Amino acid sequence: ARGLVVVVDGPSGSGKSTLCRRTAAALGAGYLDTGAYYRAVCWAALEDGVDLAAAAAASSTPGGRDHGSDEAVASLARGLDLRVGTDPERPYVIVRGTDVTAAIRESRISAAVSAVATNLEVRAELIARQRAAIAVQAAERGVVAEGRDLTTVVAPDAAVRVLVVVDEQRRLARRALELHGTSDEAAVERTRDEVVRRDRDDSTVASFTEAADGVAVLDNSGTLEEGVEALLALAAAAL
Numbered sequence: 353a354r355g356l357v358v359v360v361d362g363p364s365g366s367g368k369s370t371l372c373r374r375t376a377a378a379l380g381a382g383y384l385d386t387g388a389y390y391r392a393v394c395w396a397a398l399e400d401g402v403d404l405a406a407a408a409a410a411s412s413t414p415g416g417r418d419h420g421s422d423e424a425v426a427s428l429a430r431g432l433d434l435r436v437g438t439d440p441e442r443p444y445v446i447v448r449g450t451d452v453t454a455a456i457r458e459s460r461i462s463a464a465v466s467a468v469a470t471n472l473e474v475r476a477e478l479i480a481r482q483r484a485a486i487a488v489q490a491a492e493r494g495v496v497a498e499g500r501d502l503t504t505v506v507a508p509d510a511a512v513r514v515l516v517v518v519d520e521q522r523r524l525a526r527r528a529l530e531l532h533g534t535s536d537e538a539a540v541e542r543t544r545d546e547v548v549r550r551d552r553d554d555s556t557v558a559s560f561t562e563a564a565d566g567v568a569v570l571d572n573s574g575t576l577e578e579g580v581e582a583l584l585a586l587a588a589a590a591l
């Protein structure tokens with residue numbers, strides 16, 4: 353699939369990660385999780401004791417951001433020693449030599465990551481790194497990349513651009529399973545707040561609930577196999 357660039361946007365819990373990894377593996381292509389970049393910066397900021405809560409609280413009041421901590425996180429992002437794996441069978445994230453693949457999935461990161469992702473200087477830095485990684489993978493073996501702003505900002509010229517949508521109840525159940533290990537009713541209720549809040553914060557920087565011009569919509573409410581088949585069909589049309 354050399355030269356092929358497939359980019360996929362969608363909200364948390366849409367199942368896009370598994371979908372993209374499986375599709376990349378089937379194509380023999382590389383895989384890039386752009387959310388991991390934001391999570392990694394968040395992890396490093398917390399490790400450094402940067403007050404992300406202050407940045408988040410300030411950013412949710414109109415016109416207010418904590419510029420001191422914003423600048424601290426931006427400069428941290430620019431200098432960060434960060435490696436993101438591109439093998440769809442074995443994704444990893446290494447920050448400052450530490451393997452944080454599991455740590456960046458913790459709920460303390462999910463709760464704080466929007467404060468990092470709404471920082472426009474952080475975005476500029478991470479978008480540049482993501483574009484470079486996509487270019488390397490594309491030239492080597494093709495790439496399937498996923499995130500929130502890939503179809504519109506990171507790679508608007510990609511051959512295949514897809515927005516993943518999913519039935520709302522299904523999305524909450526998926527996130528509940530990831531976060532709490534169960535998707536019973538109580539877990540779904542506990543998850544709802546987290547998901548709704550993160551969507552709202554994220555939607556201030558990227559629009560991932562409506563497809564931009566030329567972006568295909570993929571309904572991922574069915575089985576994983578159906579999703580992969582649909583994404584492979586879109587990719588095949590571009591090959």
Ligand code: C5P
Nearest residue numbers: 364386387390465466469499500501554
């Ligand atoms: O996809 P995931 O849930 O791991 O992404 C974590 C966070 O990173 C999102 O909630 C969002 O704030 C941010 N993100 C982003 N742009 C992307 C990918 C992720 O702002 N392309």
